[in-house]
Amino acid sequence: MTKGRLEAFTDGVLAIIITIMVLELKVPHGGSFEDLKSLLPIFLSYVLSFIYIAIYWNNHHHMMQTAKHVTGSILWANMHLLFWLSLVPFVTSWMGENHFTSASVFLYGIVLLGAAISYVLLQFLIIKSHGKESVLAKALGNDFKGKISPILYVIGIVASFFNVWISGIAFIGVAIIWLIPDRRIEKALKNEN
Amino acid sequence: MTKGRLEAFTDGVLAIIITIMVLELKVPHGGSFEDLKSLLPIFLSYVLSFIYIAIYWNNHHHMMQTAKHVTGSILWANMHLLFWLSLVPFVTSWMGENHFTSASVFLYGIVLLGAAISYVLLQFLIIKSHGKESVLAKALGNDFKGKISPILYVIGIVASFFNVWISGIAFIGVAIIWLIPDRRIEKALKNEN
Amino acid sequence: MTKGRLEAFTDGVLAIIITIMVLELKVPHGGSFEDLKSLLPIFLSYVLSFIYIAIYWNNHHHMMQTAKHVTGSILWANMHLLFWLSLVPFVTSWMGENHFTSASVFLYGIVLLGAAISYVLLQFLIIKSHGKESVLAKALGNDFKGKISPILYVIGIVASFFNVWISGIAFIGVAIIWLIPDRRIEKALKNEN
């Protein structure tokens, strides 16, 4: 099976998720700067989620470049990832509109953790079907980023019951880790050719 | 005619349908777990419909891989399928928001049945234009899944007047049948090459 | 310039337009069949507009298959077409929600006419850049459908001031004309190869 449509469908879903979130920035009735103030927490949540979706798209893009074929289970693992990501707009605006209550930060973390686990699962299936000597397997190495992220999510989720600031730092921390340039896959692909 | 744009357009529409449904999960005003409770039936409906759309995408993907060309009638049969699927977000949230009333479960079943029939029609037209010896015709074989699904839908639709639980079991049953791995087309494509 | 991205962008916009219209089918508060009744005019408008967008996608698909390259003016003519089509969801639901008032039927016709004219313009520019001996030019022939459509739209628009039923018949008439199979381009492409 070719991977083209899996990529196209994923691109479509992520493009819609990333754009739909901005619809939750409901246009305020007044036309002064004062009227925008109440949107600030929603806007900040939007920025964080935008970065998360962008990271997922970026990583997905890199990962799929190493894949030569897809199997039925890869298709479903990909759908599973899209399911968790499709919940991001909901938890983003719930968190933003309620000014980061404990419950909303908790749920935001759960959805991020769900997406992270389903991404690892997808990655595992691709490596499994391509072999341990495949580009992706070599590129990942010990996969430090992939291992530290779930730990930070769990810290953020647990912390949400005590102090949502700690959760915020944990979630922003994961985003920063992934934003740091990481040429593992680019290098591995080059070595291959 | 090439099949590329038919696939791309279908991917686009399905990506939007699957993502738009989550917009019906309206963000509750309160920020506690208690406030989420009322969303549970909508969320469950969403999960079921997400799985359905994912199954359709998956099957469509497999089916189109066997197609070598498309005709005018295939284009319209595909549009017809998309029409029924475009109604899924509406019936999903009507059913969820009204906690599975008889009428809403009935309509949900009708839309699923409409989609199933239009899918069979599309499949028939592709086989017709490719011949009985084509990959798709061979892969389908006696097409057990394709034959049992409409029967289960009709059971679910009729049952909605008496007991919506039976309908629910019927509709979830169809989803489970299709989730069970099924390598008919993958195998047939391999044999071809 | 290659035509791939023009097709992809057009597919994206049309996929969104066709799917977004269904969002105007606002889920009614009650869960009985009675509660659906008031949605009937909106649903009928939706079906008509769905068919229109499907026709445009179909025709666009066929037309672009004959194109070998695109120019800057073709890109803009295409955007101009998308602009008119992007107004379809608005006029569709305005017409449906107000039960086909004179003004709403008038505006619906204007948008359809705008789309039709911009399509003819796009077609003209593609023929111009490919020459009178091009596949598209030959395929169109005297272009009966393309000539009768604007006339029917104008009849529908004018009639909206007296009797919206006549407008409805005119608009449905155009859709039927285009739904009748028409293999001009398919044939011309075959002759070419």
Next chain:
Amino acid sequence: MTKGRLEAFTDGVLAIIITIMVLELKVPHGGSFEDLKSLLPIFLSYVLSFIYIAIYWNNHHHMMQTAKHVTGSILWANMHLLFWLSLVPFVTSWMGENHFTSASVFLYGIVLLGAAISYVLLQFLIIKSHGKESVLAKALGNDFKGKISPILYVIGIVASFFNVWISGIAFIGVAIIWLIPDRRIEKALKNEN
């Protein structure tokens, strides 16, 4: 890395942005022409923003045709551009719904300026990775349009505190400058081949 998915994702996001804006044209309750009147400022904002997004798509399309490969930083610069453009629907409807108040025109200008700067950044990174002798570098020349636009945006932003008409003229002016046919890249690509 191949550029296909970057183009596809960008096409998806821009297609959604351009179509989502029309959702802000909320269907009025009455069905007469009188009821449409209050939508006029929103409609005008929509037309302007539609043209802007169309220009960005057009320029992006041309620019990417000259690119032979993409790097990690190009992917992120592209995401940065999409972030600013994703805010366009919000500022468009805020400006339209509040009839061009000083604050809303100011914010509209800020978002346009942010998009323009991120576009220049993206262009810079593509040239950097392809070399000064690349097609894009040659095509841009002294890049008059790219240099005058930010100046006009800043004029529009500053003027919003005194007279929003001046801002309007500045913003419409930028759009007109870019609508004027400009064959630099088309020519440079031809010379290359």
